[in-house]
Amino acid sequence: MDWRGWVAGAAVALMAAGSAQAASPKAAVRAWRQAHEKEIVADFSALLSMPNVATTVSDVEKNAAYIGGLLEKRGFRTQLLTSEPGTPPSVFAEMRVPGAKRTVTFYAHYDGQPIGQKGWISTPFEPSMRTALPEARPVDWKATAGPLDPDWRLFARSAGDDKGSIQALISALDALKAAGIKPSVNIKLLYEGEEEQGSPHFARLVAKNLETVRGDLLIMGDGPMHQSGKQQINFGNRGIAGFTATVYGPLKPLHDGHYGSWAPSPTVMIASLVISLRDDEGRILIPGIYDDVQPVSAADRAALAALPAVETSLKTALGLGRNIGPPRLADGYMAPTLNVRAIHAGDEGPNAANAIATEANASFDFRLAPGETPARVHALTEAFLINQGWFIVRGTPDLATRLAHPKVVRINWDEGESVATESPMEGPAAKAVAEAIGRTVGYPVLRLPFSGASSGMAEIVNQMKAPMVGVSIANYDDNQHAQNENLRLGNLWDGIEVYAGLLADLDW
Amino acid sequence: MDWRGWVAGAAVALMAAGSAQAASPKAAVRAWRQAHEKEIVADFSALLSMPNVATTVSDVEKNAAYIGGLLEKRGFRTQLLTSEPGTPPSVFAEMRVPGAKRTVTFYAHYDGQPIGQKGWISTPFEPSMRTALPEARPVDWKATAGPLDPDWRLFARSAGDDKGSIQALISALDALKAAGIKPSVNIKLLYEGEEEQGSPHFARLVAKNLETVRGDLLIMGDGPMHQSGKQQINFGNRGIAGFTATVYGPLKPLHDGHYGSWAPSPTVMIASLVISLRDDEGRILIPGIYDDVQPVSAADRAALAALPAVETSLKTALGLGRNIGPPRLADGYMAPTLNVRAIHAGDEGPNAANAIATEANASFDFRLAPGETPARVHALTEAFLINQGWFIVRGTPDLATRLAHPKVVRINWDEGESVATESPMEGPAAKAVAEAIGRTVGYPVLRLPFSGASSGMAEIVNQMKAPMVGVSIANYDDNQHAQNENLRLGNLWDGIEVYAGLLADLDW
Numbered sequence A, B: 001m002d003w004r005g006w007v008a009g010a011a012v013a014l015m016a017a018g019s020a021q022a023a024s025p026k027a028a029v030r031a032w033r034q035a036h037e038k039e040i041v042a043d044f045s046a047l048l049s050m051p052n053v054a055t056t057v058s059d060v061e062k063n064a065a066y067i068g069g070l071l072e073k074r075g076f077r078t079q080l081l082t083s084e085p086g087t088p089p090s091v092f093a094e095m096r097v098p099g100a101k102r103t104v105t106f107y108a109h110y111d112g113q114p115i116g117q118k119g120w121i122s123t124p125f126e127p128s129m130r131t132a133l134p135e136a137r138p139v140d141w142k143a144t145a146g147p148l149d150p151d152w153r154l155f156a157r158s159a160g161d162d163k164g165s166i167q168a169l170i171s172a173l174d175a176l177k178a179a180g181i182k183p184s185v186n187i188k189l190l191y192e193g194e195e196e197q198g199s200p201h202f203a204r205l206v207a208k209n210l211e212t213v214r215g216d217l218l219i220m221g222d223g224p225m226h227q228s229g230k231q232q233i234n235f236g237n238r239g240i241a242g243f244t245a246t247v248y249g250p251l252k253p254l255h256d257g258h259y260g261s262w263a264p265s266p267t268v269m270i271a272s273l274v275i276s277l278r279d280d281e282g283r284i285l286i287p288g289i290y291d292d293v294q295p296v297s298a299a300d301r302a303a304l305a306a307l308p309a310v311e312t313s314l315k316t317a318l319g320l321g322r323n324i325g326p327p328r329l330a331d332g333y334m335a336p337t338l339n340v341r342a343i344h345a346g347d348e349g350p351n352a353a354n355a356i357a358t359e360a361n362a363s364f365d366f367r368l369a370p371g372e373t374p375a376r377v378h379a380l381t382e383a384f385l386i387n388q389g390w391f392i393v394r395g396t397p398d399l400a401t402r403l404a405h406p407k408v409v410r411i412n413w414d415e416g417e418s419v420a421t422e423s424p425m426e427g428p429a430a431k432a433v434a435e436a437i438g439r440t441v442g443y444p445v446l447r448l449p450f451s452g453a454s455s456g457m458a459e460i461v462n463q464m465k466a467p468m469v470g471v472s473i474a475n476y477d478d479n480q481h482a483q484n485e486n487l488r489l490g491n492l493w494d495g496i497e498v499y500a501g502l503l504a505d506l507d508w
Helices: A003-008 A011-022 A026-035 A037-048 A057-073 A163-179 A202-208 A266-277 A298-305 A311-318 A329-334 A374-387 A399-404 A428-441 A457-464 A489-505 B003-008 B011-022 B026-035 B037-048 B057-073 B163-179 B202-208 B266-277 B298-305 B311-318 B329-334 B374-387 B399-404 B428-441 B457-464 B489-505
Strands: A077-081 A090-095 A103-109 A128-130 A153-155 A186-192 A217-220 A232-234 A239-248 A337-345 A359-368 A391-393 A408-413 A446-448 A468-471 A486-488 B077-081 B090-095 B103-109 B128-130 B153-155 B186-192 B217-220 B232-234 B239-248 B337-345 B359-368 B391-393 B408-413 B446-448 B468-471 B486-488
Touching (some): A026 A163, A026 A489, A037 A057, A037 A153, A037 A163, A037 A489, A057 A077, A057 A090, A202 A457, A217 A457, A239 A266, A239 A374, A266 A337, A266 A374, A266 B337, A298 A329, A374 A391, A374 A408, A428 A468, A428 A489, A457 A468, A468 A489, A486 A489, B026 B037, B026 B163, B026 B489, B037 B057, B037 B153, B037 B163, B037 B489, B057 B077, B057 B090, B103 B163, B103 B457, B163 B489, B202 B457, B217 B457, B266 B359, B298 B446, B359 B374, B374 B391, B428 B468, B457 B468, B486 B489
Parallel strands (some): A217 A468, A232 A446, B232 B446, B391 B408
Antiparallel strands (some): A077 A090, A232 A468, A239 A359, A239 A408, A337 B337, B232 B468, B239 B408, B337 B359
16 A cells, blocks of 8 residues: 555545645644644554563564554554574664655664563553652543543653654654645655664665665654753764683682782772773773774854853762763763773672672773764774783683783773764755744754764665754653653654655745 | 590590500591591581571671581580670680690681682582592482592582581591590680671670680681691781772763863772782882881791792793782781772773763772781871872762862771780690691691781780681682682592691690
8 A cells, every 4th residue: 555545535625624734734644633632652562572682582573573563553554674593673664655755764772671670660661650759640541531641651661762752753654644634855764773782783784775775865753852951953873892801810719818819800900900091081092092093073062052051950860979070961972982881890799899800891881973983983992902911802712811910800891883974954954944843843943964863774775875863752751771761741742743844945 | 425425435546546545646547537538528508508607697606506416426525605695606625634734725716708609610609529630520419339439529608618617627527526536635615706897896806705716825726738748837926907989070971082181080990099009010109108017027928938938830820921029928917908809980890981970989999918907008008198299088989078178088997807916936836736646647737937817816816816827628628708619529538637636636
């Protein structure tokens, strides 16, 4: 079925709304949403109740089949794409619109981060509606009369990152259909299934299906909105390269009273390694690491300067007595960052012991600015570690290796690395997106040269060589990648309008 | 019942062995042990099968009652001593020997370290006999004909630390009784029940019962033998003071792509704090920390120099490509050590996320040399941290505190601290111990000025002001404080002879 079949049942509405086609469909979409809030929440809850951690392929396959079904019902031709059997599929869906001269590929991911973090106030895959923060009391939305409070939040893994944007687009399609408003572009949807695992198979998947997924514009629906609550678009992402470092002490744990003054301590060694790579102010200490970074353009500087100041209120919200790096949050995206994800060494709590541990590890991720490559970052990092006296291995060192080298470190780089991407902010497609969203929200959209985050989208951008615009709808405080992920209802409502505007009001 | 009652049933043996009383009872004890190996192992297994982590008071109370029963059967008057109700009891037992002019108080502890470490090859409280290292295959000792292999090891929590010395003393009593050999001293036994928790109530317990437990000499049966396998005695212990440091980042975990260049990272902060306190070479970096340490005496230097060199073989056994601190292991005991027990920050493994953690912690223990006090170490450590820009709190900081201070650290000092103890190596009682053990083992016993470890014994030494000698029987590689703790059977056999020598051959 294509657009014609889909519209047939809405002919009257189409004729009635025909004259609105040239402008934003916002009013019609809002009216439809206000009449269907509970259905939308029910549909979204059903989507969120499906476990979607990509390490369990059967779980993401169920999500893919379900999402494919939702799109088939809305008139899309769908298929599941994989790079190779047994890997998480991407859902691909297409709808051709007669008369449309452009094709837009919308990207999102339907997989979610792992859920094992401590402190979830509800079960990650049992969506829980809660009142506004900070109370976040459970609320029976089904029994509520009248409109749902837009400050309520639906708590579930992937609510904000990234099923929210999938739900917003599907609801936007429903709203447009009900209003008989025809999309202004051909639509392709590409919903990835292992972005949160670093998209290890996505480059190959895109390469195998390049003509299938190709569009004149890529819209990436991922990430949070600006902290000011204003709609923001970006034109790329930082790259990513991560690794785990394991250092080795004695083959057996030792009593630290007897051996603490003589046996090297892996806890101290790992802290020393961490501090050699990055300081408390956020500076990366690896020589050469900033050399490949492209200078920030005047246009990027201007866009960054135009972002509302959020830093003071953010510090209060996050309980921070200081910030590191540049004073303005987004200025830091223009350079690489080294984050120390975790350090683990020795036992704590009830198993704590006055002992020297046998090994210790730390885990890191670099966010790469335009100009940097993962391969170059690997080389610089390892050269620096070797220069600091470390002997690098890739597996558990044997006895001979331990005895031959005073300091042995196992380095394993993550799968799923990517370079940064940056599309021109001033291209015609990018401008059309900014204008369509501006008409929907009623103010000039904020423009971020590129997001601080990374994305599997980088692979499509690089292979397809089409302009790319990131459109985020999630509240900035959605706890993505953490316990108590949530989406604010008002953000979902606004997101539906934004997506409807993109589907029906894009023109260039 | 006293010694007379105990000996009544062995009158014939007593008369037969009467002339051996002046020399080491070694031959008679060895003969008895060779005839009773399986009974000894069965008794020891029963003792080790009782869970004894002191945080579960009911468990240690069961151990105390059981050990009290074993001693009553051997003719001791016993009582359980506590500092206050609900705390782990110490087992006190006494036997007066007619004609004995000295009273010796034997100290050991019957509680064990926590058992939650990963990698146990058997269940901690199901003692498992295994063949010599490195194979450590399970072996059915009950079904073995002939003598048990002295290189076999019994694996269980507390096998080496410290129920082994309790078993050795009890078996020595049985051997002496069977041979009709009378102890040469009055015997007091004081078996502590929360040494591995840092002896938080032991000082008070001793103070309350000082006259009860007082002896002319304290023998401490704890810790491992010298790495050379030779019998070693020591004349004190280092002190201890430990703490946990928790540092704070954002109130909620943050996506590190969006916030990694701007929000302070607790993982980096804790690594930075660790490295500010101690370097990879073992040097403590807190100004003044070495100032109170007493100079090492000429006698101590001579004793240290006389210890066999074990460092090269130890490095090979432990897989270490280097050592830190002084080249000779025991030389390091003369100064304080700062051990970093653990660092924990962020999630790893299946829950790893590209996120900034909300907090991170590290846990430390100082081993204190003679001259230092825990109070002075607290003050120096905290002054240094404050000087490094940390604001110190004792509980979880509230929002106002977080916002008012760029770097907040929660410091909580451990309960159960102690100063170092050092008895004279050349006193008459100390010499008598060295000579009695020398007669048993057949070579001059090694003398260590004081152990690198700490002990609840410090409290008795300080209060009782009697000379103290540490006598260890456990193999140095007994994995104390770790998974797979074990006692080598040959060490138990030798330990029985050493204790029998102390009980029957001490004279000064």
